[in-house]
Amino acid sequence: MKDLLILGIESSCDETAAAVVRGGREVLSSAVISQIAQHRPYGGVVPEIASRGHVEAFPAVVSEAMANAGVGWDALDAIAVTHGPGLVSSLLVGLSGARALGQAVGKPVWGVNHMEGHLAGMFLDPATPPPEELCPALVLLVSGGHSYLVEMRGIGDYRLLGQTLDDAAGECLDKGANLLGLGYPGGPVIERAAEGGNPAYVRFPRGMEHAKAKKTENGLDLALCFSFSGLKTSLLQRLKTHPDDLPGHRPDLAAAYQEAVMESLAVRADRALKLTGAKTLACVGGVAKNRVLRAKLEAVSRRRRATLRLAPMAYCTDNAAMIAAAAGLRARAGLPNPPALEADPSLPLVEEAEDFPA
Ligand code: KG4
Numbered sequence: 001m002k003d004l005l006i007l008g009i010e011s012s013c014d015e016t017a018a019a020v021v022r023g024g025r026e027v028l029s030s031a032v033i034s035q036i037a038q039h040r041p042y043g044g045v046v047p048e049i050a051s052r053g054h055v056e057a058f059p060a061v062v063s064e065a066m067a068n069a070g071v072g073w074d075a076l077d078a079i080a081v082t083h084g085p086g087l088v089s090s091l092l093v094g095l096s097g098a099r100a101l102g103q104a105v106g107k108p109v110w111g112v113n114h115m116e117g118h119l120a121g122m123f124l125d126p127a128t129p130p131p132e133e134l135c136p137a138l139v140l141l142v143s144g145g146h147s148y149l150v151e152m153r154g155i156g157d158y159r160l161l162g163q164t165l166d167d168a169a170g171e172c173l174d175k176g177a178n179l180l181g182l183g184y185p186g187g188p189v190i191e192r193a194a195e196g197g198n199p200a201y202v203r204f205p206r207g208m209e210h211a212k213a214k215k216t217e218n219g220l221d222l223a224l225c226f227s228f229s230g231l232k233t234s235l236l237q238r239l240k241t242h243p244d245d246l247p248g249h250r251p252d253l254a255a256a257y258q259e260a261v262m263e264s265l266a267v268r269a270d271r272a273l274k275l276t277g278a279k280t281l282a283c284v285g286g287v288a289k290n291r292v293l294r295a296k297l298e299a300v301s302r303r304r305r306a307t308l309r310l311a312p313m314a315y316c317t318d319n320a321a322m323i324a325a326a327a328g329l330r331a332r333a334g335l336p337n338p339p340a341l342e343a344d345p346s347l348p349l350v351e352e353a354e355d356f357p358a
């Protein structure tokens, strides 16, 4: 399959993005309009504001991506758009915009799974070997809506090893930041507030710390699953019982909270590397931007003699380059890209969890 030139479009949450990528790896342009400022007063994403924001931003990001790529519409092979998972009212804006564009310029419009997009993000680092050389890889996929440990056997061939049983890692940071009066989104503000703080100030619980060789209902090993809702409750308790902690100990609390989240993630990644013997550990998704997590995963990989591959900073949080990359990599691997027909807010990455031999 030749290297396709693809316009990617992403609107699953609160970022409106468009990008042009060749062959699933070479980014010609990437434009992102973030709505963080509009949602900040509410401490989280407000779906109605998000969909209106997408409608307003869509023409501008597409024009910017096409202009910066320096290619004409004729040169494109396809348009790839996120069709799930995400907020349905947000997904629909990107999907209908992409389909209208496709009709106007006479190009096919493909639907991309947002989570597969995050996985493709790691291949946007030119130093990362192509999927056929890199895989099998163990991937920690950590975003605002999902936390997965995935065994990536190749493009389109994913086995879910672990997932969160409640809140996602990013969601836990977002909720914690709210409790600490730090604003939104939580990950970056906690990271900034934690600088100079003492991560050992309080030992917040690491969810599922003592789980061993038990399985979830869908057959996943609990020792590879995450739980973050107890952490948020524990912070709330701490603030109630220690009213003097704020504002003076805010950096310490932020550092301790961040430490608990990142250590939970790193411990599971370590266990999964040990169990699978994988030689590559990758980390993608918004939380992969976190420097404490990056350092912990470096240490884990060194201990397990695995190579660490991280999505480039710009392609960790939501963007359209990863969406175009996913479609381009599927095409390169000879896999079909489905037509973008409907938005599916709960589109799964993997249909069924396979039994994992412990
Ligand atoms: O992948 P993403 O942009 O959107 C989803 O698909 O959910 O991830 C957004 C999440 C948010 O929860 C945000 O707090 C978190 O990524 N995040 C971070 C950092 N930057 C963004 N978490 C930790 N450290 C960061 N520097």
Ligand code: ZN
Residues within 6 Å of the ligand: 114, 118, 143, 144, 285, 286, 317, 318
């Ligand atoms: Zn995302």
